[in-house]
Amino acid sequence: MNQLLGRIFAQRRNNGGTDLEAIESALRVALHQAGAGALSELLQFEAPPQDRRQLPCACGHQARYQELRSRPVLTVVGWAQMNRPWYFCDRCHEGQFPADEALDVKNTYFSPGVRRMQALVGQDAPFDHGREQMKILAGLEVTAKSVERTAEAIGANIAANEQRAIDRAVQLDLPVIVGKPIPILYVQMDGTGVPVVKKETEGRKGKTEGQPAHTREVKLGCVFTQTSWAKEGYAVRDPDSTTYTGAIETAEEFGKRIYLEAWNRGWSRAAKKAVIGDGAEWIWNNADLHFPGAIQIVDLYHARQHLWDLARKLHPNDLTTQKAWIKAHQKRLLDKGKIEKLVLSLRSAPSTNAEVLEKIRTEADYFERNAERMRYPKFRKQHLFVGSGVIEAGCKTVIGSRLKQSGMFWTVCGANSIIALRCSHLNGRFEEYWEARRAA
Numbered sequence: 122m123n124q125l126l127g128r129i130f131a132q133r134r135n136n137g138g139t140d141l142e143a144i145e146s147a148l149r150v151a152l153h154q155a156g157a158g159a160l161s162e163l164l165q166f167e168a169p170p171q172d173r174r175q176l177p178c179a180c181g182h183q184a185r186y187q188e189l190r191s192r193p194v195l196t197v198v199g200w201a202q203m204n205r206p207w208y209f210c211d212r213c214h215e216g217q218f219p220a221d222e223a224l225d226v227k228n229t230y231f232s233p234g235v236r237r238m239q240a241l242v243g244q245d246a247p248f249d250h251g252r253e254q255m256k257i258l259a260g261l262e263v264t265a266k267s268v269e270r271t272a273e274a275i276g277a278n279i280a281a282n283e284q285r286a287i288d289r290a291v292q293l294d295l296p297v298i299v300g301k302p303i304p305i306l307y308v309q310m311d312g313t314g315v316p317v318v319k320k321e322t323e324g325r326k327g328k329t330e331g332q333p334a335h336t337r338e339v340k341l342g343c344v345f346t347q348t349s350w351a352k353e354g355y356a357v358r359d360p361d362s363t364t365y366t367g368a369i370e371t372a373e374e375f376g377k378r379i380y381l382e383a384w385n386r387g388w389s390r391a392a393k394k395a396v397i398g399d400g401a402e403w404i405w406n407n408a409d410l411h412f413p414g415a416i417q418i419v420d421l422y423h424a425r426q427h428l429w430d431l432a433r434k435l436h437p438n439d440l441t442t443q444k445a446w447i448k449a450h451q452k453r454l455l456d457k458g459k460i461e462k463l464v465l466s467l468r469s470a471p472s473t474n475a476e477v478l479e480k481i482r483t484e485a486d487y488f489e490r491n492a493e494r495m496r497y498p499k500f501r502k503q504h505l506f507v508g509s510g511v512i513e514a515g516c517k518t519v520i521g522s523r524l525k526q527s528g529m530f531w532t533v534c535g536a537n538s539i540i541a542l543r544c545s546h547l548n549g550r551f552e553e554y555w556e557a558r559r560a561a
């Protein structure tokens with residue numbers, strides 16, 4: 122360090138210049154080296170005393186102390202060397218390093234601090250981008266693969282913790298979360314495809330309509346609150362109140378997941394509750410099952426889209442007539458919540474084309490089935506949201522921007538790990554996770 126400072130001052134004497142970037146970088150390297158040296162000293166463990174040279178082994182036998190073994194570990198100040206006792210069980214031939222478990226570096230070359238960085242950059246951007254961030258921001262050289270492995274391992278751990286909480290939640294009566302009453306609490310759900318490697322779609326039938334065969338559906342849910350509304354009466358979301366949860370999983374599994382999230386956000390103390398989604402059947406099945414009594418709302422813009430699809434079928438290549446038809450059906454019926462009239466009108470639409478008739482029938486069924494979820498004037502009078510914009514934006518920011526970049530193909534396990542990690546971070550729970558990990 123003194124040598125380095127000497128060189129810096131010599132440079133200034135010689136040419137009067139100070140290359141700040143070169144100096145700060147050199148200083149960081151020097152400080153890292155000094156830190157890694159100090160850490161290496163701290164990580165020299167001693168052989169256990171004679172009377173403590175046995176440890177219970179998982180097989181039921183005893184593992185015996187053998188020797189001190191040395192190995193490197195990458196810390197936030199660079200590579201350090203640790204030297205710690207090694208125990209060996211001569212019955213099952215399993216070795217043990219108790220110090221590794223105590224330091225949370227079991228089976229990894231990366232310290233908790235480095236893994237936290239890798240997880241953070243790995244949830245945010247492609248893994249090679251993360252490698253670059255580690256180098257520039259932290260002065261640490263790691264491989265893209267190690268960012269991937271660590272981010273996925275941490276994400277898998279978060280996902281496993283969540284799954285345990287979900288399993289507990291369905292077995293027990295959940296404790297009521299105490300807190301301020303919540304005027305309005307929303308649950309929104311949606312699905313979005315993520316590109317996966319070939320083996321993840323093999324032998325799967327009934328892929329989501331309109332999605333290419335190489336994707337699997339992520340079910341994403343969000344929960345947010347509303348305390349007031351704008352002057353004009355429009356719903357306003359409480360800032361920073363949105364949390365997300367999701368995975369590639371069955372509708373049944375996802376139902377339990379979103380239920381727990383809503384519960385943790387205060388479902389039981391919300392004065393008014395609303396579930397918003399598009400027309401997908403799994404959404405309403407879950408709403409009926411887990412959120413009975415909630416106001417159910419079909420996203421108005423999806424409903425309008427259904428009318429537009431039908432308008433194009435009924436009056437192909439005739440935009441003027443399409444618009445007139447939309448005016449009569451959307452503005453006067455759908456937007457006014459007059460769904461019975463809309464269904465009647467659709468069913469009486471004249472056509473001789475079998476395909477068109479089939480489309481009319483499907484759409485009329487859709488509106489009929491969802492009639493109670495389309496009373497938009499009634500919802501608006503209560504200052505409720507009538508669109509699922511929050512979850513649709515979530516599908517883009519939480520899932521799309523990280524998991525749907527070109528050239529990405531995920532395993533279901535890898536995608537679910539990154540989704541869990543990303544939600545944990547976006548929900549502001551990443552710190553909690555590391556604190557719990559440290560306390561464990």
Ligand SMILES: [Zn+2]
Nearest residue numbers: 178180210213
């Ligand atoms: Zn053993």
